[in-house]
Amino acid sequence: MTRRTADAERLTPEAAPTWRGLPENVRRSWLKDKQASAGVLFILPAVLFLLIFVLYPVFDVLRLSFFAVDFTTDQERFVGLANFGQILRSPKLTTVAWNTVIWTVFSLIGQFGLGLVAALCINQSLPGMNVIRTILLLPYVVPVIALALFWRWMLDGSFGIVSAMLQSIGALAADQSPLALPQGAMASVVLANIWRGFPFVMISYWAALQGVPQEQREAARVDGASTWQEFRYITVAHLAAITKVMVVLRLIWTVTFFDIIWLITRGGPGGATEHWPIWIYQETMGFFRFGMGAALAVFLAAVLIACGVLHLVLLRRQAPQ
Amino acid sequence: MIGRRSIGPIATYAIALALATFVGFPLLWMVISSLKPSAELFVNPPRLFPSELTLQWYRNLIGNSDAILLFRNSLVVGASTTLICLTAGTLAAYSVTRFAYPGKQAFLIGALLSYMFPAVVLFISIYMIVSVLGLIDTLFGLILCHCILTFPFALWMLKSFFEGIPREIDEAAWVDGASFLRTFFTIILPLALPGIFSVAVFVFVLSWNEFLFASVLITSGDMKTIPLGIAEFITSFDIRWGEIMAIGTLATLPVVILFLFVQRYFLYGVLSGAVKG
Numbered sequence: 119m120t121r122r123t124a125d126a127e128r129l130t131p132e133a134a135p136t137w138r139g140l141p142e143n144v145r146r147s148w149l150k151d152k153q154a155s156a157g158v159l160f161i162l163p164a165v166l167f168l169l170i171f172v173l174y175p176v177f178d179v180l181r182l183s184f185f186a187v188d189f190t191t192d193q194e195r196f197v198g199l200a201n202f203g204q205i206l207r208s209p210k211l212t213t214v215a216w217n218t219v220i221w222t223v224f225s226l227i228g229q230f231g232l233g234l235v236a237a238l239c240i241n242q243s244l245p246g247m248n249v250i251r252t253i254l255l256l257p258y259v260v261p262v263i264a265l266a267l268f269w270r271w272m273l274d275g276s277f278g279i280v281s282a283m284l285q286s287i288g289a290l291a292a293d294q295s296p297l298a299l300p301q302g303a304m305a306s307v308v309l310a311n312i313w314r315g316f317p318f319v320m321i322s323y324w325a326a327l328q329g330v331p332q333e334q335r336e337a338a339r340v341d342g343a344s345t346w347q348e349f350r351y352i353t354v355a356h357l358a359a360i361t362k363v364m365v366v367l368r369l370i371w372t373v374t375f376f377d378i379i380w381l382i383t384r385g386g387p388g389g390a391t392e393h394w395p396i397w398i399y400q401e402t403m404g405f406f407r408f409g410m411g412a413a414l415a416v417f418l419a420a421v422l423i424a425c426g427v428l429h430l431v432l433l434r435r436q437a438p439q
Numbered sequence: 440m441i442g443r444r445s446i447g448p449i450a451t452y453a454i455a456l457a458l459a460t461f462v463g464f465p466l467l468w469m470v471i472s473s474l475k476p477s478a479e480l481f482v483n484p485p486r487l488f489p490s491e492l493t494l495q496w497y498r499n500l501i502g503n504s505d506a507i508l509l510f511r512n513s514l515v516v517g518a519s520t521t522l523i524c525l526t527a528g529t530l531a532a533y534s535v536t537r538f539a540y541p542g543k544q545a546f547l548i549g550a551l552l553s554y555m556f557p558a559v560v561l562f563i564s565i566y567m568i569v570s571v572l573g574l575i576d577t578l579f580g581l582i583l584c585h586c587i588l589t590f591p592f593a594l595w596m597l598k599s600f601f602e603g604i605p606r607e608i609d610e611a612a613w614v615d616g617a618s619f620l621r622t623f624f625t626i627i628l629p630l631a632l633p634g635i636f637s638v639a640v641f642v643f644v645l646s647w648n649e650f651l652f653a654s655v656l657i658t659s660g661d662m663k664t665i666p667l668g669i670a671e672f673i674t675s676f677d678i679r680w681g682e683i684m685a686i687g688t689l690a691t692l693p694v695v696i697l698f699l700f701v702q703r704y705f706l707y708g709v710l711s712g713a714v715k716g
Contacts, residue, residue: 150539156619157538164531164594165546171587172553175564182563232458239455244448250455252702253463259698260466261648263666264687267673268469271680279468282484293483313462325709367555374557377650381670395559402563403655415560 182412189406201413210389210397218373218393221308225372226365228312233319234357240320241327251324258317266381269310273297297383300390307379307391314378319364326360327353366429370422394418466691473497473684480681496685506686508661509668513647516578516664520585520646521639524593527586529635532597533623537609554591558651561587566655576658584652589642596641596708600634601627637704644694665690 183201185194205211240251257265272280275295284290296302330352338348376395379385385392385400394414402411472480476493479486500506535543565584566575574580604627612622628635650666657663663671669686672679698705 153538153619154540157534157540157543160530160534160538160619160623161543161546163527164550164590167527167586167590168546168549168553171565171568171583172556172561172591173549175561175568176556178564178567179561182567235454236458239451239458242448242451244451246452247455250459252699253459255698255702256466256695257462259644259648259694261666261690261694263648263650263669264469264691265465267669267683267687268465268472270673271472271684272465272468274680276483277481277485277680279485279487286484313465317462321706321709328710370555370557374559376559381650398559398563399651402566408563408567411563415563419560 179412179415182409183416185409185412187408189408194409197409201410202417204410205413205417210392213389214392214394214397217304217391220304221311221379221391221393222369222372224308225311225315226368228308229315229319229368229372230361230365232312232316234323236316236320237323237327238353240324254320255317257314258321260314262314262377263381265310265314266378269306269382270297273306298387300387303383303387303391307382310382311372311375311378315368315372319368322360322364323357326357330356362429362433366426369425373422374418469684469691470688473681473688475681477681496681497689499682500685500689505660505668509663509665510689512578512662513664516581516585517643517646519578519582520589521643523582524586524589524642525597525635525639528590528593528597528638529628529631530623531594532601533627535598536601537606550591550594554595558588562651562655565652569656575656576662578662580656581653581662581664584656585646585649588649588652589645592645593638593642596638597631597635599708600631600638603634604630633704634708637701637708640697640701641705644697647690647694 182194184196184198186197186200187194236254240247240254272278273295275281275293275298278295281290281295284296285292285294290296290302296306334352335348338352343351373393374395376399379391379393379396380399383391385396395418398411398414398418401407401414471489473496474492474494475489476491476495479489479491535547565587569575569580569583572580574583608630609622609626612626613619617625648666649664650670653664653667654670657667665686669683669690672686673683
């Protein structure tokens with residue numbers, strides 16, 4: 119009771135004497151200054167955190183890529199471009215690069231394809247679609263480790279349900295798992311990645327579809343547009359903007375996604391699913407060649423930034439002046 | 440509205456059901472497998488409907504102190520990450536949506552870029568910072584790394600929730616003499632609570648599921664989190680599928696339940712344009 123009265127008093131104009139008797143313009147600039155300093159104060163922890171743990175590492179990984187680090191003594195030795203030379207001379211460069219491309223392209227095609235279809239479904243106002251939407255969103259939160267576990271279990275050569283089906287139609291030999299075959303392993307991890315990634319595309323497309331004004335659809339129908347025309351000229355047009363942004367985000371996150379492949383195949387069999395992040399991880403945590411790992415990371419980042427810039431240039435050229 | 444000439448509800452249901460099966464079957468299969476006794480688990484071809492169910496694998500896990508420790512560590516790391524991340528995140532979101540000051544735009548762009556920056560590119564340097572700080576193989580070191588991963592995402596999502604609260608409300612409080620901090624705690628924070636809660640859940644889920652940093656930083660058995668602990672469980676020679684399916688189910692259940700609780704706010708966040716996959 120007493121506390122509430124005290125609060126009420128403090129909130130009355132009399133309790134804020136700084137405001138009284140000041141000309142309007144002084145009051146305004148005073149508030150502005152005070153706001154600025156308060157704003158900076160509130161954001162300070164976040165800025166410091168990002169400077170130390172994101173900005174500094176960006177420069178540090180760039181610096182490290184020109185060094186050889188002795189893991190036992192922590193000594194760093196400048197080696198110039200030697201790490202990059204080693205990447206280019208590496209016998210597995212083409213395999214890893216090719217695997218990365220296959221992994222990324224097929225994952226993206228699958229995620230965008232299924233994501234679009236799913237978004238069009240859940241956007242229909244039919245009974246039960248809310249439940250379907252919830253189910254389709256689940257992969258978004260399921261731990262990748264659990265995904266890896268049930269994927270491996272379903273693909274187990276002797277007791278896996280998917281392997282058994284593939285064996286019964288003759289696609290696999292008895293007791294054989296797709297994970298034991300180079301192409302089967304790649305297909306399996308890509309499928310796992312599509313499972314995990316399409317809900318993100320679905321929900322983003324769904325959000326965009328929710329923004330399509332109903333009047334436009336009705337107007338098109340009144341004008342006699344076919345279903346296909348309505349889809350082509352209204353739905354697709356509305357999804358184009360978000361697609362442009364999402365392709366870049368998904369590209370970055372797919373190329374650099376480490377967990378699924380590592381937890382399902384560890385890059386095997388015989389390097390058939392080894393993509394760029396696995397290479398980085400093995401150089402760093404397997405052989406403790408931090409400089410080499412950093413060079414691989416910088417290389418990957420450079421390629422991704424180049425893709426991003428190219429994307430921007432193409433978009434700008436496409437956009438009407 | 441006259442005869443909708445789209446693909447028709449039956450086709451829509453058929454496609455939706457196919458997709459739901461694609462998503463739901465693996466999850467369901469994990470749960471079913473975790474309840475099957477050995478005799479049902481190891482048959483070829485596998486049986487869709489087991490004739491008997493058992494809780495034996497769950498009992499084994501509960502009797503296994505290492506498994507309990509994994510859950511305890513993941514809970515500690517997830518909760519601490521959420522607390523730190525949300526404290527810094529709400530303050531920052533309040534700042535960028537309420538105040539004008541030089542450098543704000545640069546900060547927002549920086550946050551957006553770090554939101555896109557992949558962990559696999561930065562983990563080497565972050566590992567070295569954590570090692571200089573002497574935090575290798577500690578839960579605190581891992582908490583720090585999870586904050587790095589989740590903070591830009593949390594900030595971005597919180598920002599969209601804070602933008603939804605009209606500025607007039609806090610301006611009225613300021614004019615009445617309330618301090619900025621007081622306005623933040625007594626007016627903005629309660630109004631943004633549903634949004635904050637859903638961001639908290641997502642930060643917790645990201646931390647709970649995180650594997651890369653855990654595998655890089657943690658070496659000793661009693662510091663392992665769930666993903667790391669299970670990953671080593673399956674590379675061992677003897678693969679105990681029953682227990683593995685049980686622990687997979689137990690690792691998935693909490694995050695699915697949390698997600699169902701905040702789904703509504705999550706969808707709101709998506710509609711205002713902030714998601715991370």
